[in-house]
Amino acid sequence: MATVTQSAADKKKAYIRLSDLVLEAMYLAIEQKDVAIADILSRALEMSLTRNAGGRNFIERRDLSKDVEKAIEKLGVLKRQAKGK
Numbered sequence: 001m002a003t004v005t006q007s008a009a010d011k012k013k014a015y016i017r018l019s020d021l022v023l024e025a026m027y028l029a030i031e032q033k034d035v036a037i038a039d040i041l042s043r044a045l046e047m048s049l050t051r052n053a054g055g056r057n058f059i060e061r062r063d064l065s066k067d068v069e070k071a072i073e074k075l076g077v078l079k080r081q082a083k084g085k
Helices: 008-014 018-031 035-050 066-082
Strands: none
Touching: 018 035, 018 066, 035 066
């Protein structure tokens, strides 16, 4: 019986979080100046970062990563540009 081994790329993919992929997609939408999709992805990012957290009296103690903060700032700039401000 043949043994199946994972390549380094497959092993790396196994440890990627959903929020990492959503963040990457959000950066792509911002780069393409697609405000609607970037906005939807920002909400999906928030949901993926906060799922399984909470419950009664839960207090969030984690800070957003610099990459997430940067993406949110870029989305804000893109939204203002889209409105002509």
